[in-house]
Amino acid sequence: MKCVPRFVVAICLTSGVSVAAESFKSDVGSLIETSCIACHDAGTETGLNLRGLGHDLSDAETFANWESVFDRLEAGDMPPATEERPEPEQRNAALAWLRQNLREASRIRQQRFGRVPARRLTKLELGYTLRDLLFIESDVTSGIPDEVESGSFDTVGATQRISAVHMQSYLQAADEALRLAIDLGRNPFRSGSSDFAALDEWHDKPANLGGSITRRLQGGDGVALFRDVDYLTQFQFQVTKPGLHRLTARVAAYQSETPVTAKFIVKDPGGGARLAKSVDLEPGEPVTVALEAFLQPGDTPYLTFDMEGKEPFADLAAAGGSKNYKGRGLAIMSQNVEGPLFDSWPPASTLHLLKGVEFVGPKQGPFRIKVSNDPLQHVAEIVRHVAPRAFRRTVVDSELQTFIDLAKPAVEQGRDFLEVLHLPLRSMLSSPQFLLFAGDAGELDDEALANRLSYFLWKSMPDEELFAVAREGNLSDSKVLARQVDRMLDDEKSNRFVRDFLGQWLRLNKVNATTPDDGLYPEFDELLGDAIPREPEMFFAELIHGNLSLTNLIDSDFTFVNRRLATHYGLPNVKGQHFRRVELPQGSPRGGVLTQAAILKTTANGTTTSPVMRGNFVLSNFLGTPPAPPPPGIGSIEPDTRGRTTIREILAAHREVESCNQCHREIDPPGFALESFDPIGGFRTHYRASGGVQTFNGFTVKLPPKQGPAVDASGVTSDGKKFAGIDEFKQYLLAEKEQVARNFVSQLVVYSTGGEIQFADRDEIEAILDRTREQGFLVRDIIHEIVQSKLFRNK
Secondary structure (H helix, E strand, O other): OOOOOHHHHHHHHOHHHHHOHHHHHHHHHHHHHHHHOOOOOOOOOOOOOOOOOOOOOOOHHHHHHHHHHHHHHHHOOOOOOOOOOOOHHHHHHHHHHHHHHHHHHHHHHHHHHOOOOOEEOOHHHHHHHHHHHHOOOOOOOOOOOOOOOOOOOOOOHHHOOOOHHHHHHHHHHHHHHHHHHOOOOOOOOEEEEOOHHHHHHHHOOOHHHOOOOEEEOOOOOOEEEOOOOOOOOEOOOOOOOOEEEEEEEEEEEEOOOOOEEEEEEEEOOOOOEEEEEEEEEOOOOOEEEEEEEEEOOOOEEEEEEOOOOOOOHHHHHHOOOHHHOOOOEEEEEEEEEEEOOOOOOOOHHHHHHOOOOEEEOOOOOOOEEEOOOOHHHHHHHHHHHHHHHHHOOOOOHHHHHHHHHHHHHHHHOOOOHHHHHHHHHHHHOOOHHHHEEOOOOOEOOHHHHHHHHHHHHOOOOOOHHHHHHHHOOOOOOHHHHHHHHHHHHHOOOHHHHHHHHHHHHOOHHHOOOOOOOOOOOOOOOHHHHHHOOHHHHHHHHHHHHOOOEHHHHOOOOEEEEOHHHHHHHOOOOOOOOOOEEEEOOOOOOOOOOOOOHHHHHHOEOOOOEOHHHHHHHHHHHHOOOOOOOOOOOHHHOOOOOOOOOOHHHHHHHHHOOHHHHHHHHHHHHHHHHHHHEOOOOOEOOEEEEOOOEEEEOOEEEEOOOEEEEEOOOOEEOOOOOEEOOHHHHHHHHHHOHHHHHHHHHHHHHHHHHOOOOOHHHHHHHHHHHHHHHOOOOEHHHHHHHHHHOHHHHEO
C-alpha cells in the first residue's frame, strides 16, 4: 500500500475540514442545538460540552468525543427517552455526516501511521518463543513483570509498558534460557522406586500425630492409604534437573464397591501444588497408571486419593485405628520415577544451538567442545544460524556483524568458547529485533504476516514450514494462507491460543482468583477445581475443529465433562476422570458458555453471587455493549436500603434513584438470569446459609449448610422482554446473535493484531459478518475471514 503524501494529508485536515464546516453546521449543528445543547453546554455535569467542541477530526480528543456522540445517537441512547426525540430526517442527516467524516479521518490516520502500534512480545509469548526457539521445556519468565490489566488484551501495543525492570528481567530470562539449552554434563537420567518399609512407623502412630491412616497390604507388598494426605506416599526421588519425568504406580481401589479416584499431585518448594493426573480405579484387580510430568528441583510428587468429602477420623477411631479399619481407601503396590527424559544426549537444545561444533567425551557425557576453526568463525556460524529464527525474518550481514563483534574481545582474551558464545546470543535474545513487532504502515510482507499469524494461533514464533512459505513469498497468496491457517489450527499448539484468548476475553484467567467458602460449598474440591477451567477450553476448541456455529456460545446441546464435573452438573452415566463430549439431556440448564462453571465461578466471589457483577460481564464481555459509566459524582450516591433483605430488593432501591436507573435496568436482568447458579457453578433453587460448626475430639469442623431463601431468576430486559429464567434468557440472547458475533469478531481482531478497533475498521467488521452470516457464523470460517481481511494483513 502506498503512503499518503503529507501535503495531501494537510489539505484533508485543514482546508478539507473548512470546506466541511458548512455541512457540519447544517447536518449536525442543527441537531445539537435542538436536542443536545440543553444538557451538554458549558454548564454541563455530564463531562461533554458540545457547545465548546470543535469539529476538527484530526484532533484525537475531538475525534473521540464525536465518535462517542455518533455511537450514542445511533444506539438511540441520546437524547434520552425522557426527552423530545429529534425528527428522523434530522437524526439521519447528522449520523450520515458523522459516519462519513469520522471514517475518512480514521482512514487518513491509518494510512499515515498504520492501524496497529508497535508492540512487544507479551510475557506469555516470550516464554513460548524461548522454548520453541531453543528447544527447552522450562518456562524462564517468572522474573518478568506480569502484564498490566488495561481492560483490553495484553497484545495491544498502545497499553503495553516497558521499563528498566523489564529490560533487566529480559536479560535474566535470556541467561537462564541459554543455561538450560546448553548442557554438556553427564546425562542426568535416573530412576527410583519407593520403599514402603519407611511407612511402618506411621501405621500405629497416634492419629493426632498424623498416623494411623495407613497399613501394610497382606503379604507386605505395598500399603493401603485411608486419608488424603501429602506427607506419606511421596515418590522417593530427588529431582536434580528440570524436565519431563515419567511417574508410574501400580494401584487399586481398596475395600470399596465404587470407583476410587487416585490423584497424582506435584508440590513445589513454595508450598503450592498442582494436580498432574487423576484416574478412577474401578473395584477389582490392580492397574498400572503412568504419566509424564514436568518436574524441577524442589518438586515433590506424591500419590493420594479423593475422599469425596467424607472425613474418616471418626470411623478410624471407632475401629481402633487403621489396622482393623473397613472403610474405602487406595492400595499402592509400587511407585516409580524416571527422568529427566531426553531423546538424545547431549539434548536436542544443545545439538541445535551448537550446530557445527564437535563434542568430545563418553556417550553419556560429560563432553567438551572441540573448536577446529577460528573460534570467532564458529561464533559467526552459530549467530547466522540462530538469528533468522530469533528475529523471525531475513537478516542482513551488517546486522549479524553487530552481534558477532560482541564476541571479539572475549576471543582475544582466550576465554572459554561457551562464555564467548554467550555474549552475542544473550544480546540477541534481549534485543529490540527479538522483543518487538514494528514495521511501516501498509500491507505486511510475507515474513511479517507469518509472524502475526503464528503469534495469533500459536503464541510463538513460526515453525520451519511457515518460515519457508514466507521466505518463498507465497504466504500472501490467499489459498496458501488458508492452508496454513488450517494446518496451524489442527496443531496442538493452537491450544495456547484457545487458553489465552478465552482467559482474557472471558476473564477465565481469573477463575482461581477466589476460593469458595468451604462451609457453604463443601463439595468444591481439588478434582472439581481442576475440571472447571478445562470445560470452556475443550468446548471452544470443538467449535474451531468442528467449524460449528458461534451460537453455541449462547446455547448448545453438548458440552465437555469428566465424571467429577458431570456429578456437579447432575449429568448421569459419565465414568472416568477423562474429558469427553456429552450430549445434554432435555431440560438441562446447561448449554453455552454462560452456564459453564468456569464463567459462573469467575463472576462470583466464592461466597455470594452478584447480579451486578454477572450482568456487567454479560454486557461487556459477551455482548460487547458495556453500560455507560455513571455521571460524575454519582458513584457517591447510595440509595436507602433499610429494610431491604434480598439482593433484588437492594437493587430495586438502586433503580429508584434516577441517576442509577439507566445502568441498572441494563445490568441487572442478565445477572438475575444467572442467579440460578451458585458461586461454584452449581444449579440451585435456593440460596445457602451457614450451618455453623461442631467440635469433635479437639477438631472443629463446619456443619453442612442450611437451605436459605428461594432463588428468583426472572426479569425484564432493558427493551421490555420478560424472561422466567436462564432458558428464556438464552432465547433472548439468540435473538441478539448478530451482536454476539460482532463482538466476537471484534475481540478476535483486537487480540490477533494488537490494535484496537478504529472507526475505519467498522465496515470491514460488518463485511466479515456479512460473509459468515448465511452459514450461521461458523467459528473456523470467522477465523479464516479475519486472517484474510485487510485488518489482519495490514500494519
